[in-house]
Amino acid sequence: MSKQIEQKEQLIQALIAGDYPDSQGRYGPFGGRYVPETLVGAFTRLEQGVSRWLDDTKFRAELNAELRHWVGRPTPLSPAPRLGERWGAEVWLKREDLAHTGAHKINNAIGQALLARRLGVQRVVAETGAGQHGVASAAACARVGLPCEVYMGEIDMTRQAPNVDRMKRLGARVVPVTSGDRTLRAAIDESMREWVSNPTDTYYLLGSAVGGHPYPYLVRELQSVIGREAHQQIIDQAGGLPDVAVACVGGGSNAIGLFHPFIADRSVKLLGMEAGGHGSGLGEHSATLVHGRPGVLHGTYSMLLHDDDGQIQETHSISAGLDYPGVGPEHALLAATGRATYLAVDDNAALDALNECCEYEGLLVALETAHAFAGAREYAMKNPGKRILIGVSGRGDKDLNTLLEHSS
Ligand SMILES: *Cc1c(COP(=O)(O)O)cnc(C)c1O
Numbered sequence: 001m002s003k004q005i006e007q008k009e010q011l012i013q014a015l016i017a018g019d020y021p022d023s024q025g026r027y028g029p030f031g032g033r034y035v036p037e038t039l040v041g042a043f044t045r046l047e048q049g050v051s052r053w054l055d056d057t058k059f060r061a062e063l064n065a066e067l068r069h070w071v072g073r074p075t076p077l078s079p080a081p082r083l084g085e086r087w088g089a090e091v092w093l094k095r096e097d098l099a100h101t102g103a104h105k106i107n108n109a110i111g112q113a114l115l116a117r118r119l120g121v122q123r124v125v126a127e128t129g130a131g132q133h134g135v136a137s138a139a140a141c142a143r144v145g146l147p148c149e150v151y152m153g154e155i156d157m158t159r160q161a162p163n164v165d166r167m168k169r170l171g172a173r174v175v176p177v178t179s180g181d182r183t184l185r186a187a188i189d190e191s192m193r194e195w196v197s198n199p200t201d202t203y204y205l206l207g208s209a210v211g212g213h214p215y216p217y218l219v220r221e222l223q224s225v226i227g228r229e230a231h232q233q234i235i236d237q238a239g240g241l242p243d244v245a246v247a248c249v250g251g252g253s254n255a256i257g258l259f260h261p262f263i264a265d266r267s268v269k270l271l272g273m274e275a276g277g278h279g280s281g282l283g284e285h286s287a288t289l290v291h292g293r294p295g296v297l298h299g300t301y302s303m304l305l306h307d308d309d310g311q312i313q314e315t316h317s318i319s320a321g322l323d324y325p326g327v328g329p330e331h332a333l334l335a336a337t338g339r340a341t342y343l344a345v346d347d348n349a350a351l352d353a354l355n356e357c358c359e360y361e362g363l364l365v366a367l368e369t370a371h372a373f374a375g376a377r378e379y380a381m382k383n384p385g386k387r388i389l390i391g392v393s394g395r396g397d398k399d400l401n402t403l404l405e406h407s408s
Contacts, residue, residue, distance in 0.1 A: 008336075008337045008338060011028050011333065011336070011337045012337050012338075012339050014028075015263055015333070015334070015337070015339060016263060016264045020330065020333065021213060021214075021216070021217050021330075024213070025047075025212070025213020025214060025216075025217070026213075026329075027216075027329045027330045027332070027333040028333045028336065028337075029294075029301070029333075029336075030294075030300070030301055030302050030303075030329035030330070030332040030333050030336075031213060031216060031300055031301060031302070031329035031330070031333075032212070032213060032300065032301050032329075033212035033213045033299055033300070034212060034296045034299050034300065034301060035212050035299045038196050039192065039195070039196050039199075039212075039299075041199060042195055042196060042199035042204075043212055043213070043214075043299075045119075045199065045200075046204075046214060047213065047214045049115060049118070049119045050115070050214045050217070050218050053115055053118050053119075054115075054218070054221060059114065059115075059118065062114060063110070063111055063114055066110050066114065066143070067107065067110070067225065070100060070110070070143060071099050071100045071106050071107065071110060072098060072099055072100055073099065073107075073225065073229070074229045074233070075094065075095045075096055075098050075099055075226075075229065076095045076098065076233075077092055077093065077094055077095070077229075077230060077233035077234060077237055078092070078093045078095055079091070079092060079093075079237070080092065080093050080360075080361050080390075082360040082361060083356070083357065083360050083361055086356075086360060087376075087377055087380035087381070087388075088380060088381075088384045088385060089376075089380040089384070089385065089386050089387070089388050090238065090385075090386070090387040090388065091376070091380075091388050091390065092234055092237070092238060092242065092387070092388065092389050092390070093361075093363075093390050093392050094226060094229070094230045094233075094258065094389065094390070094391050094392060095392050096226060096254065096391065096392055096393050096394060097363070097365060097366070097369070097392050097393075097394050097395035098395075100139070101132075101135055101136050101139055102366075102394055102395045102397065102398070103132055103136070103254075103366065103393055103394030103395070104223060104226060104253070104254040104257065104391075104393050104394065105132050105133050105135075105136040105207060105253075105394075106136045106139065106140065107222055107223050107225055107226070107257070108136070108207065108219050108222045108223055108253060109126075109133070109136035109137045109139070109140035109205065109207075110136075110140040110143065110144075111218075111221075111222035112140075112203070112205045112206075112218070112222070113137070113140035113141050113143065113144045113146060113205065114144060115203075115218075116144070116146060116203035116205065117144050117145070117146060119203060121146070121200075121201055121202055121203040122146075122147070122201040122202070123146060123147045123148070123149065123201065123202055123203075124137065124141050124146050124147070124148045124149070124202070124203045124204075124205050125148075125149045125150075125151065125191050125194045125195060125202055125203070125204055125205070126148065126149070126150050126151070126191065126204070126205040126206075126207065127150070127151050127152070127184065127187040127188045127190070127191040127206070127207065128150050128151070128152050128156070128163075128167075128184070128187060128207065129152075129153070129156055129183060129184030129187065129320055129321070129323065129324070130156065130159075130160050130163065130320030130321050130323075130398075131152065131156070131160040131162075131163025131164065131166070131167065132163070132321060132394070132398070133207030133208075134150040134152060134163065134167050134172065134174070135163055135166050135167055135170065136207075137150060137172070137205050137207070138150060138166070138167045138170035138171060138172035139170050140205075141170075141171070141172065141205075142170050142171045146203075147171075147173075148170075148171065148172040148173070148205075149172065149173045149174075149175055149194070150167055150172050150173070150174050150175065151175050151177050151187045151190045151191045151194065152164070152174055152175070152176065152177060152187055153176075153177045153181065153182040153183040153184060153186050153187050154176040154177060154178050154182050155181075155182045155183050156182075156183050156184065156187070156320075157174070157176055159320070160320070162398075163398070175190075177190045183323075184323070184324060185298075185312065185324075185325065188206075188211075188298050189298075191204055191206075192204065192298075192299075206219065207251070207253070208250065208251025208252060208253040208324075208328065209223070209251055209252045209253040209256045209328035209330065209331075210251040210252070210297075210298060210300060210302070210324075210326055210327070210328050210329075211298050211299050211300055212298070212299025212300055213300075215299075215300075216300065216328050216329055216330055219253050219256075219328075220253075220256045220257065220260055220328075220330060222257075223253050223254060223256060223257025224256075224257050224260045224261055225257065226254065226257040226258050226391065227245075227257055227258045227259060227260050227261035227262060228261045230245075230258060230261075230389060230391075231261045231262060234387075234389060238387060240387070241262075241265055241267060241268050241387075242268055242386075242387045242388060242389035243267070243268065243269060243383070243386040243387050243388065244268065244269040244270070244271055244376075244379055244383075244386060244387075244388050244389070245258055245259060245262055245268055245269070245270055245271065245389045245390075245391070246271045246272075246273065246372045246375050246376045246379065246388065246389065246390050246391065247259065247271075247272060247273070247372050247390075247391035247393065248272075248273050248274075248275075248319075248322060248368045248369055248370075248371040248372040248375075248391070248393055249272040249273060249274050249288075249289070249322070249327060249331060249342065250275075250286075250321050250322040250323070250324050250327075250368060251324055251326070251327060251328055252272070252327050252328035252330070252331045253328070254391055254393040255272050255331065255391065256328060256330055256331065257391075258389075258391040259272075259334070259340060263334075263339065269341065270334065270339065270340035270341065271340070271341050271342075271343070271375055271376075271379060272289070272331060272334075272335075272340055272341070272342040272343075273342075273343060273344070273345055273371040273372050273374065273375035274286065274287035274288060274289060274290055274322065274327075274342055274343070274344045274345075274371070275287060275316075275317030275318075275319060275322035275323065275344065275345075275347075275350075275371060276290075276344030276345050276346035276347070276349075277315075277316040277317050277318070277346060277347055278316065278346060278347050278348075279346075280344075282307070282313055282314070283313055283314035283315070283316060284316055285315065285316060285317065285344060285346075286305070286315035286316065286317045286322055286323050286324060286325065287342075287344035288303050288304065288305055288324075288325065288326060288327040289303050289327055289331060289332070289335045289342040290342055290343065290344045291305065291344075292304050292305045292306075292325075292327070293306070294332070295310065297312065297325065297326040298326060300326070300328075300329050301329065302326055302327055302328065302329040302331075302332045303326070303327055303331075303332045303335070304325060304326050304327075305325040305326075306325070312325050313325055317347070318347040318350060318351070318367055318402065318406070319350065319366065319367035319368040319370070319371065319399070320367075321366070321367075321368040321393075321394075322368050322371065343375055343378075345371050345374040345375055345378070349371075349374040350367060350370040350371045350373075350374050351367075351370065351403075351406060352374070353370045353371075353373035353374035353377060354367065354370035354373070354396065354403075356373070356377075357370070357373050363392070363395075364395060364396040364397065365392055365394070365395060365396050366393060366394035366395055366396045366398065366399060367396065367399045367402065367403075368393055368394065369391075369392050369393045369394055369396070370396075372390050372391060372392075372393070373390060376388050376390050
Protein backbone atom coordinates (compact mmCIF):
# COMPACT_ATOMS: atom_id res chain seq x y z
CA MET A 1 0.00 0.00 0.00
CA SER A 2 1.21 3.50 -0.72
CA LYS A 3 1.80 5.68 2.29
CA GLN A 4 -1.13 7.93 1.46
CA ILE A 5 -3.60 5.07 1.13
CA GLU A 6 -2.28 3.62 4.37
CA GLN A 7 -2.88 6.92 6.17
CA LYS A 8 -6.41 7.15 4.84
CA GLU A 9 -7.09 3.59 5.95
CA GLN A 10 -5.85 4.42 9.46
CA LEU A 11 -8.19 7.40 9.63
CA ILE A 12 -11.12 5.25 8.46
CA GLN A 13 -10.29 2.65 11.12
CA ALA A 14 -10.26 5.42 13.72
CA LEU A 15 -13.63 6.66 12.40
CA ILE A 16 -15.05 3.15 12.76
CA ALA A 17 -13.56 2.75 16.24
CA GLY A 18 -15.43 5.92 17.28
CA ASP A 19 -12.24 7.88 18.02
CA TYR A 20 -13.66 11.15 16.68
CA PRO A 21 -13.96 13.73 17.92
CA ASP A 22 -10.79 13.37 20.02
CA SER A 23 -10.31 15.24 23.30
CA GLN A 24 -9.52 18.43 21.33
CA GLY A 25 -12.76 18.14 19.40
CA ARG A 26 -10.88 17.13 16.25
CA TYR A 27 -11.80 14.85 13.38
CA GLY A 28 -8.32 14.08 12.08
CA PRO A 29 -6.99 17.45 10.93
CA PHE A 30 -10.47 19.05 10.98
CA GLY A 31 -12.72 20.46 13.70
CA GLY A 32 -11.38 21.84 16.96
CA ARG A 33 -12.42 25.12 18.54
CA TYR A 34 -11.23 28.41 17.09
CA VAL A 35 -13.04 31.02 19.15
CA PRO A 36 -12.09 34.36 20.65
CA GLU A 37 -10.98 34.48 24.28
CA THR A 38 -14.38 35.87 25.29
CA LEU A 39 -16.13 32.69 24.16
CA VAL A 40 -13.78 30.13 25.71
CA GLY A 41 -15.62 29.99 29.04
CA ALA A 42 -19.01 29.54 27.40
CA PHE A 43 -17.76 26.72 25.15
CA THR A 44 -16.03 25.01 28.08
CA ARG A 45 -19.22 25.10 30.15
CA LEU A 46 -21.20 23.73 27.23
CA GLU A 47 -18.71 20.92 26.75
CA GLN A 48 -18.98 20.02 30.43
CA GLY A 49 -22.77 20.10 30.18
CA VAL A 50 -22.75 17.82 27.14
CA SER A 51 -20.53 15.21 28.81
CA ARG A 52 -22.58 15.44 32.01
CA TRP A 53 -26.00 14.98 30.39
CA LEU A 54 -25.93 13.50 26.92
CA ASP A 55 -25.46 9.90 28.04
CA ASP A 56 -27.27 10.29 31.34
CA THR A 57 -29.97 7.62 31.63
CA LYS A 58 -32.71 9.99 32.80
CA PHE A 59 -31.86 12.61 30.16
CA ARG A 60 -31.94 9.91 27.45
CA ALA A 61 -35.31 8.64 28.67
CA GLU A 62 -36.71 12.17 28.64
CA LEU A 63 -35.35 12.83 25.14
CA ASN A 64 -36.63 9.51 23.80
CA ALA A 65 -40.10 10.20 25.20
CA GLU A 66 -40.20 13.61 23.47
CA LEU A 67 -38.96 12.10 20.20
CA ARG A 68 -41.66 9.48 20.35
CA HIS A 69 -44.67 11.40 21.60
CA TRP A 70 -44.04 14.93 20.35
CA VAL A 71 -41.75 14.67 17.31
CA GLY A 72 -43.47 11.51 16.01
CA ARG A 73 -40.54 9.08 15.89
CA PRO A 74 -39.67 6.61 14.63
CA THR A 75 -40.28 8.09 11.19
CA PRO A 76 -41.18 5.47 8.54
CA LEU A 77 -38.88 3.92 5.97
CA SER A 78 -40.97 3.97 2.79
CA PRO A 79 -40.34 1.84 -0.28
CA ALA A 80 -40.45 3.91 -3.49
CA PRO A 81 -41.41 1.29 -6.09
CA ARG A 82 -42.35 3.62 -8.95
CA LEU A 83 -39.14 5.64 -8.74
CA GLY A 84 -37.30 2.34 -8.37
CA GLU A 85 -38.82 1.00 -11.56
CA ARG A 86 -37.92 4.15 -13.47
CA TRP A 87 -34.37 4.13 -12.16
CA GLY A 88 -33.75 0.38 -12.34
CA ALA A 89 -33.05 0.31 -8.61
CA GLU A 90 -34.57 -0.62 -5.25
CA VAL A 91 -35.31 2.69 -3.55
CA TRP A 92 -36.04 3.31 0.15
CA LEU A 93 -36.91 6.66 1.71
CA LYS A 94 -36.15 7.65 5.33
CA ARG A 95 -39.00 10.04 6.04
CA GLU A 96 -37.83 13.00 8.14
CA ASP A 97 -40.43 15.03 6.26
CA LEU A 98 -42.95 13.36 8.57
CA ALA A 99 -41.27 14.59 11.75
CA HIS A 100 -42.93 17.49 13.62
CA THR A 101 -42.37 20.85 11.84
CA GLY A 102 -41.65 18.97 8.60
CA ALA A 103 -37.91 18.26 8.69
CA HIS A 104 -35.06 16.66 10.60
CA LYS A 105 -34.17 19.92 12.35
CA ILE A 106 -36.53 19.19 15.23
CA ASN A 107 -34.41 16.19 16.40
CA ASN A 108 -31.57 18.57 17.19
CA ALA A 109 -33.74 21.42 18.46
CA ILE A 110 -35.65 19.37 21.05
CA GLY A 111 -32.45 17.66 22.21
CA GLN A 112 -30.63 20.93 22.76
CA ALA A 113 -33.68 22.59 24.33
CA LEU A 114 -33.85 19.77 26.89
CA LEU A 115 -30.11 20.18 27.50
CA ALA A 116 -30.58 23.94 27.97
CA ARG A 117 -33.22 23.27 30.62
CA ARG A 118 -30.87 20.88 32.43
CA LEU A 119 -28.17 23.53 32.37
CA GLY A 120 -30.55 25.90 34.13
CA VAL A 121 -30.36 28.79 31.66
CA GLN A 122 -32.93 31.61 31.54
CA ARG A 123 -33.22 31.89 27.77
CA VAL A 124 -32.24 30.33 24.46
CA VAL A 125 -30.83 32.12 21.43
CA ALA A 126 -30.76 30.56 17.96
CA GLU A 127 -29.78 31.65 14.48
CA THR A 128 -31.78 30.95 11.38
CA GLY A 129 -31.31 31.36 7.64
CA ALA A 130 -34.42 30.27 5.79
CA GLY A 131 -36.29 30.00 9.06
CA GLN A 132 -36.56 26.21 9.36
CA HIS A 133 -34.19 25.95 12.31
CA GLY A 134 -35.79 29.03 13.85
CA VAL A 135 -39.21 27.41 13.67
CA ALA A 136 -37.90 24.13 15.13
CA SER A 137 -36.14 26.03 17.94
CA ALA A 138 -39.20 28.14 18.72
CA ALA A 139 -41.37 25.00 18.88
CA ALA A 140 -38.87 23.10 21.04
CA CYS A 141 -38.44 26.03 23.45
CA ALA A 142 -42.20 26.39 23.81
CA ARG A 143 -42.37 22.67 24.54
CA VAL A 144 -39.77 22.80 27.32
CA GLY A 145 -40.84 26.22 28.63
CA LEU A 146 -37.87 28.45 27.82
CA PRO A 147 -37.98 31.91 26.21
CA CYS A 148 -36.45 31.87 22.73
CA GLU A 149 -34.83 34.61 20.66
CA VAL A 150 -34.12 33.91 17.02
CA TYR A 151 -31.51 35.97 15.16
CA MET A 152 -32.28 36.30 11.49
CA GLY A 153 -30.67 38.38 8.77
CA GLU A 154 -32.99 41.16 7.64
CA ILE A 155 -32.68 40.02 4.01
CA ASP A 156 -33.84 36.54 5.04
CA MET A 157 -36.70 38.01 7.09
CA THR A 158 -38.10 39.58 3.92
CA ARG A 159 -37.51 36.46 1.82
CA GLN A 160 -39.01 34.11 4.40
CA ALA A 161 -41.84 36.16 5.87
CA PRO A 162 -44.20 33.19 6.58
CA ASN A 163 -41.55 31.52 8.77
CA VAL A 164 -41.08 34.77 10.71
CA ASP A 165 -44.78 34.65 11.49
CA ARG A 166 -44.62 30.98 12.48
CA MET A 167 -41.78 31.68 14.91
CA LYS A 168 -43.70 34.54 16.50
CA ARG A 169 -46.80 32.42 16.92
CA LEU A 170 -44.67 29.80 18.62
CA GLY A 171 -43.67 32.45 21.16
CA ALA A 172 -40.21 33.36 19.89
CA ARG A 173 -38.85 36.89 19.57
CA VAL A 174 -37.36 37.32 16.10
CA VAL A 175 -34.42 39.75 16.10
CA PRO A 176 -33.40 41.27 12.74
CA VAL A 177 -29.65 41.18 12.03
CA THR A 178 -28.53 44.25 10.10
CA SER A 179 -24.76 43.65 10.21
CA GLY A 180 -22.46 41.80 7.79
CA ASP A 181 -24.12 39.99 4.89
CA ARG A 182 -27.53 40.31 6.64
CA THR A 183 -28.18 36.58 6.05
CA LEU A 184 -27.30 33.33 7.85
CA ARG A 185 -23.59 33.99 8.29
CA ALA A 186 -24.22 37.29 10.10
CA ALA A 187 -27.03 35.69 12.13
CA ILE A 188 -24.60 33.07 13.49
CA ASP A 189 -22.08 35.80 14.41
CA GLU A 190 -24.79 37.78 16.17
CA SER A 191 -26.09 34.75 18.12
CA MET A 192 -22.56 34.06 19.36
CA ARG A 193 -22.22 37.70 20.46
CA GLU A 194 -25.50 37.44 22.35
CA TRP A 195 -24.32 34.21 23.99
CA VAL A 196 -21.04 35.74 25.08
CA SER A 197 -22.73 38.81 26.52
CA ASN A 198 -24.53 36.58 29.02
CA PRO A 199 -22.95 33.11 28.90
CA THR A 200 -24.27 31.71 32.19
CA ASP A 201 -27.93 32.56 31.62
CA THR A 202 -28.05 31.96 27.88
CA TYR A 203 -27.92 28.80 25.79
CA TYR A 204 -26.97 29.01 22.10
CA LEU A 205 -28.97 26.46 20.10
CA LEU A 206 -26.93 25.95 16.91
CA GLY A 207 -28.77 24.41 13.97
CA SER A 208 -26.28 22.25 12.07
CA ALA A 209 -23.22 20.04 12.59
CA VAL A 210 -20.88 23.04 12.34
CA GLY A 211 -19.24 25.49 14.78
CA GLY A 212 -16.60 24.99 17.44
CA HIS A 213 -16.41 21.79 19.51
CA PRO A 214 -18.68 20.38 20.96
CA TYR A 215 -21.40 21.49 18.53
CA PRO A 216 -20.53 19.19 15.59
CA TYR A 217 -20.46 16.27 18.03
CA LEU A 218 -23.61 17.27 19.90
CA VAL A 219 -25.61 17.78 16.69
CA ARG A 220 -24.34 14.49 15.21
CA GLU A 221 -25.35 12.59 18.32
CA LEU A 222 -28.83 14.11 18.28
CA GLN A 223 -29.34 13.56 14.53
CA SER A 224 -27.93 10.02 14.47
CA VAL A 225 -31.36 8.79 15.49
CA ILE A 226 -32.12 9.04 11.75
CA GLY A 227 -29.42 6.56 10.76
CA ARG A 228 -29.96 4.24 13.74
CA GLU A 229 -33.63 3.84 12.87
CA ALA A 230 -32.92 3.51 9.15
CA HIS A 231 -30.22 0.86 9.75
CA GLN A 232 -32.66 -1.33 11.65
CA GLN A 233 -35.61 -0.60 9.37
CA ILE A 234 -33.84 -1.42 6.12
CA ILE A 235 -32.60 -4.73 7.51
CA ASP A 236 -36.12 -5.57 8.73
CA GLN A 237 -37.98 -4.37 5.62
CA ALA A 238 -35.52 -4.98 2.77
CA GLY A 239 -33.64 -7.92 4.26
CA GLY A 240 -30.23 -6.27 4.27
CA LEU A 241 -28.10 -3.16 4.14
CA PRO A 242 -28.33 -0.66 1.28
CA ASP A 243 -25.59 -0.38 -1.36
CA VAL A 244 -25.61 3.37 -0.94
CA ALA A 245 -27.02 5.97 1.47
CA VAL A 246 -27.64 9.40 -0.06
CA ALA A 247 -28.33 12.71 1.69
CA CYS A 248 -28.13 16.41 0.90
CA VAL A 249 -25.43 18.47 2.61
CA GLY A 250 -25.75 22.08 3.75
CA GLY A 251 -23.99 22.34 7.10
CA GLY A 252 -24.30 18.58 7.10
CA SER A 253 -26.57 17.66 10.01
CA ASN A 254 -29.13 15.45 8.28
CA ALA A 255 -26.37 13.77 6.27
CA ILE A 256 -24.13 13.00 9.26
CA GLY A 257 -27.23 11.79 11.13
CA LEU A 258 -27.99 9.33 8.33
CA PHE A 259 -24.37 8.36 7.58
CA HIS A 260 -22.91 7.95 11.04
CA PRO A 261 -24.53 4.62 11.98
CA PHE A 262 -23.42 3.21 8.59
CA ILE A 263 -19.74 4.25 8.74
CA ALA A 264 -18.63 0.84 10.04
CA ASP A 265 -20.53 -0.95 7.27
CA ARG A 266 -17.82 -0.62 4.65
CA SER A 267 -20.02 -2.14 1.91
CA VAL A 268 -22.42 0.83 2.21
CA LYS A 269 -21.33 3.71 0.01
CA LEU A 270 -22.04 7.14 1.54
CA LEU A 271 -22.99 9.84 -0.93
CA GLY A 272 -23.44 13.49 0.07
CA MET A 273 -25.04 15.89 -2.40
CA GLU A 274 -24.11 19.56 -2.33
CA ALA A 275 -25.78 22.49 -4.04
CA GLY A 276 -24.22 23.09 -7.45
CA GLY A 277 -26.36 26.20 -7.96
CA HIS A 278 -26.14 27.49 -11.53
CA GLY A 279 -22.41 27.08 -12.19
CA SER A 280 -19.01 26.26 -10.72
CA GLY A 281 -17.78 29.87 -10.69
CA LEU A 282 -17.32 32.07 -7.65
CA GLY A 283 -20.66 32.88 -6.05
CA GLU A 284 -22.68 30.58 -8.27
CA HIS A 285 -22.98 27.56 -5.94
CA SER A 286 -22.56 26.43 -2.34
CA ALA A 287 -20.71 23.14 -2.96
CA THR A 288 -18.17 23.47 -0.17
CA LEU A 289 -16.59 20.00 -0.26
CA VAL A 290 -16.55 19.84 -4.05
CA HIS A 291 -15.04 23.29 -4.68
CA GLY A 292 -13.73 24.53 -1.31
CA ARG A 293 -10.43 24.65 0.53
CA PRO A 294 -9.58 24.27 4.23
CA GLY A 295 -10.08 27.24 6.50
CA VAL A 296 -11.75 28.44 9.70
CA LEU A 297 -15.35 29.63 9.87
CA HIS A 298 -17.59 30.00 12.93
CA GLY A 299 -15.09 28.31 15.23
CA THR A 300 -14.22 25.18 13.27
CA TYR A 301 -11.45 24.19 10.85
CA SER A 302 -13.13 22.56 7.88
CA MET A 303 -13.63 22.98 4.17
CA LEU A 304 -14.75 26.43 3.19
CA LEU A 305 -15.57 28.63 0.22
CA HIS A 306 -13.13 31.53 0.45
CA ASP A 307 -10.83 33.39 -1.89
CA ASP A 308 -7.04 33.84 -1.75
CA ASP A 309 -7.36 36.69 0.76
CA GLY A 310 -9.45 34.55 3.09
CA GLN A 311 -12.63 36.43 2.19
CA ILE A 312 -15.70 34.20 2.41
CA GLN A 313 -17.33 33.81 -1.00
CA GLU A 314 -20.90 34.62 -1.77
CA THR A 315 -22.91 31.43 -2.21
CA HIS A 316 -25.97 30.52 -4.21
CA SER A 317 -28.48 27.71 -4.17
CA ILE A 318 -32.12 27.47 -5.16
CA SER A 319 -32.60 25.87 -1.73
CA ALA A 320 -32.00 28.30 1.13
CA GLY A 321 -31.12 25.47 3.52
CA LEU A 322 -28.02 24.48 1.51
CA ASP A 323 -26.84 28.06 1.07
CA TYR A 324 -23.88 28.11 3.53
CA PRO A 325 -20.16 28.62 2.70
CA GLY A 326 -18.93 26.06 5.28
CA VAL A 327 -19.59 22.43 6.16
CA GLY A 328 -19.26 20.27 9.27
CA PRO A 329 -15.71 19.02 10.07
CA GLU A 330 -16.69 15.34 10.22
CA HIS A 331 -17.80 15.54 6.58
CA ALA A 332 -14.42 17.10 5.72
CA LEU A 333 -12.75 14.03 7.23
CA LEU A 334 -15.16 11.58 5.55
CA ALA A 335 -14.36 13.29 2.24
CA ALA A 336 -10.59 13.38 2.81
CA THR A 337 -10.48 9.65 3.63
CA GLY A 338 -12.79 8.69 0.79
CA ARG A 339 -15.18 6.94 3.21
CA ALA A 340 -17.89 9.23 1.83
CA THR A 341 -18.15 10.85 -1.59
CA TYR A 342 -19.51 14.34 -2.19
CA LEU A 343 -20.89 15.58 -5.48
CA ALA A 344 -22.80 18.65 -6.59
CA VAL A 345 -26.09 18.82 -8.48
CA ASP A 346 -27.29 22.06 -9.96
CA ASP A 347 -30.56 23.91 -9.40
CA ASN A 348 -32.22 22.51 -12.53
CA ALA A 349 -31.36 18.89 -11.73
CA ALA A 350 -32.80 19.39 -8.24
CA LEU A 351 -36.01 20.87 -9.70
CA ASP A 352 -36.36 17.93 -12.11
CA ALA A 353 -35.85 15.45 -9.29
CA LEU A 354 -38.42 17.25 -7.16
CA ASN A 355 -41.00 17.05 -9.94
CA GLU A 356 -40.25 13.38 -10.56
CA CYS A 357 -40.68 12.59 -6.89
CA CYS A 358 -44.05 14.40 -6.83
CA GLU A 359 -45.27 12.64 -9.93
CA TYR A 360 -44.09 9.11 -9.18
CA GLU A 361 -44.24 8.86 -5.38
CA GLY A 362 -46.76 11.50 -4.37
CA LEU A 363 -44.20 13.31 -2.24
CA LEU A 364 -43.50 17.03 -2.43
CA VAL A 365 -40.04 17.03 -0.85
CA ALA A 366 -37.99 20.08 0.15
CA LEU A 367 -35.74 21.66 -2.48
CA GLU A 368 -32.75 20.72 -0.28
CA THR A 369 -33.89 17.09 -0.27
CA ALA A 370 -34.39 17.16 -4.04
CA HIS A 371 -30.58 17.39 -4.37
CA ALA A 372 -30.32 13.97 -2.71
CA PHE A 373 -32.90 12.54 -5.13
CA ALA A 374 -30.99 13.96 -8.10
CA GLY A 375 -27.79 12.38 -6.80
CA ALA A 376 -29.48 9.05 -6.16
CA ARG A 377 -30.88 9.06 -9.67
CA GLU A 378 -27.47 9.73 -11.19
CA TYR A 379 -25.99 6.91 -9.12
CA ALA A 380 -28.76 4.53 -10.21
CA MET A 381 -28.20 5.32 -13.90
CA LYS A 382 -24.51 4.39 -13.56
CA ASN A 383 -25.01 1.42 -11.23
CA PRO A 384 -28.07 -0.64 -12.22
CA GLY A 385 -29.90 -2.88 -9.75
CA LYS A 386 -28.67 -1.34 -6.49
CA ARG A 387 -30.49 -0.85 -3.19
CA ILE A 388 -30.56 2.91 -2.51
CA LEU A 389 -31.42 4.60 0.79
CA ILE A 390 -32.34 8.28 0.48
CA GLY A 391 -32.56 10.65 3.45
CA VAL A 392 -35.73 12.69 2.95
CA SER A 393 -34.64 15.64 5.10
CA GLY A 394 -37.88 17.59 4.81
CA ARG A 395 -41.09 18.41 3.03
CA GLY A 396 -41.50 21.00 0.34
CA ASP A 397 -44.58 23.04 1.26
CA LYS A 398 -42.25 25.86 2.37
CA ASP A 399 -40.82 26.01 -1.17
CA LEU A 400 -44.05 26.59 -3.10
CA ASN A 401 -43.23 30.25 -3.78
CA THR A 402 -39.79 29.41 -5.14
CA LEU A 403 -41.31 26.64 -7.26
CA LEU A 404 -43.89 29.06 -8.70
CA GLU A 405 -41.09 31.46 -9.71
CA HIS A 406 -39.32 28.66 -11.58
CA SER A 407 -42.28 27.09 -13.38
CA SER A 408 -42.81 29.00 -16.57
C1 LIG B 1 -31.83 22.97 6.89
C2 LIG B 1 -32.18 21.90 5.95
C3 LIG B 1 -31.18 21.15 5.26
C4 LIG B 1 -29.71 21.46 5.37
O1 LIG B 1 -29.15 21.38 6.65
P1 LIG B 1 -28.18 20.21 7.06
O2 LIG B 1 -27.63 20.67 8.36
O3 LIG B 1 -27.14 20.07 6.01
O4 LIG B 1 -29.00 18.99 7.18
C5 LIG B 1 -31.58 20.12 4.45
N1 LIG B 1 -32.89 19.81 4.27
C6 LIG B 1 -33.86 20.50 4.89
C7 LIG B 1 -35.28 20.11 4.65
C8 LIG B 1 -33.55 21.56 5.75
O5 LIG B 1 -34.53 22.24 6.37
